[in-house]
Amino acid sequence: MSKAKGLLNWIDARFPLIKTWNDHIGQYYTPKNFNFWYFFGSLSLLVLVIQIVTGIWLTMNYVPSGDRAFSSIEYIMRDVDMGWLIRYAHTTGASAFFLVVYLHMFRGILYGSYRKPRELVWIIGVFIFLALMAEAFFGYLLPWGQMSFWGAQVITSLFGAIPFVGNELATFIRGDFTVSEVTLNRFFAFHVIMMPLIIVGLVFLHIVALHKVGSNNPDGIEIKAHKDANGHPLDGIPFHPYYTVKDLWGVGVFLFFFCLILFFFPEGGGYFIEKPNFEPADPLKTPTHIAPLWYLTPFYSILRAIPDKLIGVMAMAASIAVFFVLPWLDRGPVKSIRYRGTLYKTILAIFVVSFFGLGYLGTLEPTPGRTLFAQLFSIIYFAFFIMMPWYTKWDKTKPVPERITK
């Protein structure tokens, strides 16, 4: 017996290595018809790793104090060997993370991946999305630029809108009566330790829950319904080597665009690294236009569209919370958009346009005309969810095949 095989057996007698490998990778059966939309789960995992690794290296030289945070980042950019590469990888990764996660979520909507028996996979996923937004929010304060400071000031003050406990709550979160170095210190702890631990834990649960029920697929039919003599789904293939090798090619394409931005357009036209953040935070100077980064703008738009602060906050919270109940709003007889009718497809298209519209408006300064559009798009956004129990029933669906098509 070779030394390697001997070592493997020694470990396997003490740790379920081979069984775990087989159950989750080598003999884990996945539908054979995964398409473009199915790359984004593994890409999300890749970007999570990129963020953690670059984050660790940034933490080696970043100083979370009011007078040194901004200059420590310039130090990383200029004096630390390849520090600029690590910093740009982290900023590009932050935007890439949301792009990839939004596409991953959209796949779920397209193919009904949130439907029974995958409701819990979806719910854990929405928790990950929430955790990701918190992680991004905490992280954005750390450069201690003008936009970092004032963005945090605006969002933490939103908690003040809650009746009775609002102001105390906002002070509790900030650690001070206004965003200050105290806030910076605790957001550093949240961003570097608390949220990453929560996210990694949730991602683990997300994958475990998925593997219990198996993946959905673009046809929305259950491959476990038809098995061969060995008990393997007829329309399934083992994850390894088929999807490991396919995801590897997906990683290559993704990294090409990732590096194109990192090396040639790291500021992303002012959307990935915002211009006002090239100036250290000044509590006495308010920027003319305060907005979060592009990936949070759809929800910021909904907040801003409503004139009342408390109702605006509640609407923004509702716009995210509504994702949790999606599995129960969809009353259609089919899972996948391939077999839905024109009614559903039209409504989904309008929803997508509204989401983009809200996102775009969130990057601009509000005017009366823009606010009107934001209100219109917000109504469409909520209508997509609230009306779903009805229009998914009214929708004229097509017959669903027994076996997977291509």
Added chain:
Amino acid sequence: MQHLLPKILLSSMVVLGSIVLGVAHAAQSTVTIEAPEMNPNDKMSLQRGAKYFMNYCSGCHSLEYMRFSRLAKDIGITDAQGNILEEVMKKDLMFNTDKVGNTLSVAMDKNDAKEWFGVAPPDLTLETRLRGVDWVYGFLTTFFVDPNAPWGVNNLVYPGTAMPNILGALQGDQQPIYQTETVEMEGGSIQQQLVIGVKPAKNGLLSPQEFDQMVYDIVNFLSYTADPGKIERQQLGVFVLLFLVIFTLFAYLLKREYWKDVH
């Protein structure tokens, strides 16, 4: 003499304030000037820009994230082996320090500066990334004579600036070009004078072309200080992307080979 500056400032504020309250007041629109294309590879331009910066700007403005040693290497103040010519740096560019590894700090005390100008002159290392190259170029070329302003000058791109016209002797004086606009208000309408441009009024020590070249060099230099690693980054990027193209091609071929089994 010590308290004259704040006194001038105060009295000018009073004068300015009373003019603003008047019925016919001169407001200013912001105009964008387009700068020529910056060239970080033009080391001669960067050297001139460094020279101009140290001579005209470094009295008030710091470049606190820029080290002399890195500057020397990047703009070519080195010998044939690539070693920094320390003596040249110390004689020509280093006025506040004798350690070439130090950063370009400013001698002016921040509190003094705030008292004298109303606002401390900002550090300029990242200015071109903060406001854009066009803004900085426009700012430096559109000072005009304004008897109501504290230093006797105002600026087309940044109206109400607290900065004096440092390069005024070189550019010569400029006068504003006004446009009268009628603004409808609740009680009736008022005539508003907008500054929409500047025109040369008196010659300076440099010709217009020489001055524009000088400002270009300064802005090119500042655009370098904002992102000194740009050239290295883009050069490395070419190799990284090339590698990824080849890697992805092979990854695809591998995938295709494995997936031949799947029907």
